[in-house]
Amino acid sequence: MYNIGIISSSTKTNQDTYIDALEESKYNISYLDDKSKLDLVTNELDALIIEETETKTQMSVICESIIKVREQSSALVWVLSENTDKSTRIVYMKLGADGIINTSIDSDELVLFIQGNLKRYSKKNQKSQDFSEKKHLVETAPSKKRVELVPSNFSVLLNGKQEVSLTKLEFRTIELLSNHAGQALTYEEIYKNVWNGGDEDKQYRVANIIYHLRRKLEVEESDEEYIKTIRSKGYMLNG
Numbered sequence: 001m002y003n004i005g006i007i008s009s010s011t012k013t014n015q016d017t018y019i020d021a022l023e024e025s026k027y028n029i030s031y032l033d034d035k036s037k038l039d040l041v042t043n044e045l046d047a048l049i050i051e052e053t054e055t056k057t058q059m060s061v062i063c064e065s066i067i068k069v070r071e072q073s074s075a076l077v078w079v080l081s082e083n084t085d086k087s088t089r090i091v092y093m094k095l096g097a098d099g100i101i102n103t104s105i106d107s108d109e110l111v112l113f114i115q116g117n118l119k120r121y122s123k124k125n126q127k128s129q130d131f132s133e134k135k136h137l138v139e140t141a142p143s144k145k146r147v148e149l150v151p152s153n154f155s156v157l158l159n160g161k162q163e164v165s166l167t168k169l170e171f172r173t174i175e176l177l178s179n180h181a182g183q184a185l186t187y188e189e190i191y192k193n194v195w196n197g198g199d200e201d202k203q204y205r206v207a208n209i210i211y212h213l214r215r216k217l218e219v220e221e222s223d224e225e226y227i228k229t230i231r232s233k234g235y236m237l238n239g
Helices: 016-024 035-044 058-072 086-095 107-137 168-179 187-194 202-217
Strands: 003-007 028-031 047-051 076-081 099-102 147-150 155-158 162-165 227-230 234-237
Touching (some): 035 058, 047 107, 058 086, 058 202, 086 099, 147 168, 155 168, 187 202, 187 234, 202 234
Parallel strands (some): 047 076
Antiparallel strands (some): 147 155, 155 162, 227 234
């Protein structure tokens, strides 16, 4: 049984029937019309669907919702939008949205899309859990540091094999996390040590730089997770 949160628009859309179909498929649907409700159920969500509104504050509401879920959960996040421009879609994706779905999609097709992704999400989580359990049962020999800094090249060496080039800001961020490996650093701590300037867009800047680091360090074929999100805290580098 999957738990799906819905942040619904203030006006009805042509996609209302997809919610009915999900309920008929025995999914648990939670309507989250304010922040307090999202706070209460975030840890229990398997997916969050955000219906874009036509209000002036829609972008900030969506960004805050995505960040909140990403801080506390690995749940799938989709934004249901009618005509979001490219730059806004990129912002949503960088903050952690798994996809931007156009409202023109047929409701039956949308339900199949959601069901398929949730099944893959469930299998991936189960695989990760099985791997963790096996890891605890097997004694392994000491290994090299997973992420080694190469200051002269503004790069890092992954598992003693692959060198990855970084920008100066990316290197300063990974250097900070490396100096505190195994310790969670808050958005405030990361921002203060990496950027020099005002406090504007603090949370977005940190989330954005972590997004780019993960893109470079964590390839699709690997199950390696170098930078871990710590719920309600920030980020931590896995030794």
